[in-house]
Amino acid sequence: MADVDGLIFGGLIKNEDRFWNSIFASLVGMWLIVALVAGTRHTLRIGVSYWELTHIVLAGAVGTAVLAYSTYFVRVITDGRLLSIRMVAWRVFCYQLSLIGFYLGRADRAWGVLADCCAILTCGVLMWQAVAMTRAINVKMAPLLKASVPYFVLALLFLFYSMIFLLMMGHGLGRRSFLVQAHAQAAVWGFGWFAVIGAALPLVPRLTGIAVKERVIRRAERALGILVFLLLIMTTLQALNQTILVGAVMVAFVGVSIIVLHPLLSDMLGSAEHWHGSALGLTASLVWLIALQATQCVILLLGFDSELFFYLVIPALAGAGYLQFVLSALHHLLPFSWGQSATADPSAFTELVLINLGAVLTLFGFSGNAMMIGLVLIAIGVASKFSILIRYGISVLVSEKS
Numbered sequence: 001m002a003d004v005d006g007l008i009f010g011g012l013i014k015n016e017d018r019f020w021n022s023i024f025a026s027l028v029g030m031w032l033i034v035a036l037v038a039g040t041r042h043t044l045r046i047g048v049s050y051w052e053l054t055h056i057v058l059a060g061a062v063g064t065a066v067l068a069y070s071t072y073f074v075r076v077i078t079d080g081r082l083l084s085i086r087m088v089a090w091r092v093f094c095y096q097l098s099l100i101g102f103y104l105g106r107a108d109r110a111w112g113v114l115a116d117c118c119a120i121l122t123c124g125v126l127m128w129q130a131v132a133m134t135r136a137i138n139v140k141m142a143p144l145l146k147a148s149v150p151y152f153v154l155a156l157l158f159l160f161y162s163m164i165f166l167l168m169m170g171h172g173l174g175r176r177s178f179l180v181q182a183h184a185q186a187a188v189w190g191f192g193w194f195a196v197i198g199a200a201l202p203l204v205p206r207l208t209g210i211a212v213k214e215r216v217i218r219r220a221e222r223a224l225g226i227l228v229f230l231l232l233i234m235t236t237l238q239a240l241n242q243t244i245l246v247g248a249v250m251v252a253f254v255g256v257s258i259i260v261l262h263p264l265l266s267d268m269l270g271s272a273e274h275w276h277g278s279a280l281g282l283t284a285s286l287v288w289l290i291a292l293q294a295t296q297c298v299i300l301l302l303g304f305d306s307e308l309f310f311y312l313v314i315p316a317l318a319g320a321g322y323l324q325f326v327l328s329a330l331h332h333l334l335p336f337s338w339g340q341s342a343t344a345d346p347s348a349f350t351e352l353v354l355i356n357l358g359a360v361l362t363l364f365g366f367s368g369n370a371m372m373i374g375l376v377l378i379a380i381g382v383a384s385k386f387s388i389l390i391r392y393g394i395s396v397l398v399s400e401k402s
Contacts, residue, residue: 017085020085020086020088020089021068021069021072021334022334023089024064024065024068024069024089024092025330025334025389027064027068027092027096028061028064028065028068028326028330028386029386029389029390031056031057031060031061031064032061032323032382032383032386034056034060035053035056035057035060035061036379036383038052038053038056039053039375039379043372043375049108049109050311051108052103052108054314054318055099055102055103056103057318057319057322057323058187058188058192058318058322059099059102059187060099061323061326062192062318062322062323062326063095063099063159063191064092064095064096065326065329065330066152066155066191066192066195066326067088067091067092067095067125067129067156068088068092069329069330069333070129070133070152070155070156070195070198070199071088071129071132071133072333087132088129091125091128091129094121094124094125095122095125097118097121098118098119098121098122098125099118101114101115101117101118101121102115102118105118107166107170111169111170111171115170116167116170119163119166119167119170122159122160122163123160123163126156126157126159126160126163127156127157127160129156130153130156130157130160133149133152133153133156134153136149137149137150137153143214143217144201144202144205144212144217145202147201147217147220147221148198148199148201148202148220149198150198150221150224151194151195151197151198151201151220151224152194152195152198152199154190154194154224154228155190155191155192155193155194155195155198156191158186158187158190158191158194158231159186159187159190159191161186161190161235162182162183162184162186162187162190162191163183165179165180165182165183165186165235165239166179166183169183174239175241177305177307178238178239178240178241179239180307181238181239181305181306181307181310182235182236182238182239184306184307184310185231185234185235185238185246185306186231186235188310188317189231189234189253189293190231190235192321192322193257193289193293194227196285196286196289196322196325197220197257197260197261199325199329200261200264200282200286201217201220201264203278203282203329203332204264204267204268204282205267206332207268207278207279207282207332208267208268208279210267212263212264212267213263216263216264219259219260219263220260223256223259223260226256227253227256227257230249230250230252230253230256231253233249234246234249234250234253237249238306241305243300243303243304243305243306244300244301244303246300246306247296247297247298247299247300247301247302248301250293250296250297250300251297251301253293254290254293254294254297257290257293258290261286261290264286265283265286265287268282268283269283278328278329278331278332279328280328280348280349280352281324281325281327281328281331281348281351281352281355281385282325282328282329284320284324284352284355284356285320285321285322285324285325285328286325288316288317288320288321288324288356288359289317289321289322289325292313292316292317292321295309295313296309296313312363313362313363315358315359315362315371315374315375315378316359316360316362316363319355319358319359319362319378319381319382320355320356320358320359320378323355323382324355324356324382324385327382327385327386327389328385330389331385331388331389334389350381350384351381351384351385352381353381354377354378354380354381354384355377355378355381355382355385357374357377358373358374358375358376358377358378358379358380358381359374359378360374361373361374361377362374362375362378
């Protein structure tokens with residue numbers, strides 16, 4: 001990671017990059033605000049469906065963050081030569097249009113021409129980003145980054161793949177419930193999980209100050225193909241409603257994921273002197289995501305379908321899993337994009353408790369006081385983490401003006 005550090009701390013982040021990275025963060029924040037409003041309306045049963053709320057968080061906030069910041073390290077290591085920040089901005093803009101179109105067209109209730117157009121636009125954006133990032137793999141860069149970038153590329157391709165199941169569902173090419181479950185598997189454990197691994201590989205060494213061993217990098221490279229193969233089998237079996245077989249294959253998927261992330265988690269847990277807001281949040285989110293994968297294995301092996309799993313655990317999955325990871329990563333990355341050192345989060349431990357205790361409470365039942373209190377705690381923790389970034393960004397802007 002020495003070459004990455006040299007570029008980051010050498011001040012090669014351009015003003016244009018600072019501007020667009022701030023815009024991207026604002027978009028993520030916008031989706032978080034929409035999610036807060038939608039969650040309140042959903043809880044009060046005022047016209048917001050479960051599908052809309054789920055996709056506002058995962059497709060809106062998390063999807064925007066992955067699309068916008070998946071190029072971060074590649075842009076830094078190549079000084080922006082391969083991945084133009086303006087082209088990234090265009091892709092993010094098109095992605096926002098497609099999401100808004102999905103919601104305006106109420107694609108969860110009636111699939112129509114607008115939904116088809118939005119799905120095709122989303123697929124085009126994802127393929128455009130994947131091709132741009134694939135070109136960067138051939139450039140001479142740190143081995144760790146060379147192992148990381150393919151995970152991001154495959155994450156984008158799996159979201160593309162998940163959109164195919166939606167198109168099939170919209171045109172009646174299969175049983176709706178089976179295709180929705182296959183879509184969810186590809187999006188959550190393909191797009192989301194692969195992006196998390198791709199980000200964790202370069203982020204954990206930055207947070208711990210411990211260099212990743214070469215054997216760990218080789219393990220991550222070899223595991224990628226196995227994870228792709230297993231997930232393709234899982235989604236195909238899911239579309240055919242072979243629930244128990246999906247669970248059996250997912251046991252292997254979870255095992256391979258643990259093998260890849262175990263050295264990183266060990267470094268994180270063993271370097272207490274480097275623990276701060278980002279490290280705490282990243283560690284907790286990785287543990288949550290692996291635990292929820294294992295939980296889905298058990299549910300599927302018992303003969304229950306994935307729809308029940310996602311319905312019960314989506315608040316914990318979205319809040320303590322993906323949102324906590326994204327915000328923790330942004331706490332570390334955004335200050336560097338502004339030309340500053342990592343921002344301190346004085347309320348990091350409080351936010352950790354709020355988000356993770358809230359996620360635990362949501363698992364006690366999908367209705368009732370426990371769910372309500374859990375969602376409120378997650379919302380407060382997420383809002384607090386994002387407010388730190390807002391205040392820090394404003395302070396940087398004010399100091400530059402003066």
